[in-house]
Amino acid sequence: MNCFMCKGELEEKRVNYIVDLKETIIIIKSVPAKVCKQCGEQYFDDEIAENIERIVNKLKQLSAEVTIVNYKENVA
Ligand SMILES: [Zn+2]
Numbered sequence: 001m002n003c004f005m006c007k008g009e010l011e012e013k014r015v016n017y018i019v020d021l022k023e024t025i026i027i028i029k030s031v032p033a034k035v036c037k038q039c040g041e042q043y044f045d046d047e048i049a050e051n052i053e054r055i056v057n058k059l060k061q062l063s064a065e066v067t068i069v070n071y072k073e074n075v076a
Contacts, residue, residue, distance in 0.1 A: 008038030031071045051075050
């Protein structure tokens with residue numbers, strides 16, 4: 001699999017995923033992703049994307065201004 005944007009090579013990395021909602025900002029640390037070596041575009045597997053969604057849905061109910069969590073600790 002190559003980058004959809006620039007056809008560059010992807011590498012496995014851990015990234016910080018930031019969700020900027022109006023009321024709150026959620027930062028999920030160390031999310032496994034494939035990152036383009038050329039343009040930095042990030043890609044997530046379906047399973048990871050689903051987990052991210054679940055974490056975000058859970059955390060946005062906390063209504064804290066900023067919430068920082070670790071991906072691994074929030075995936076059972
Ligand atoms: Zn790229």
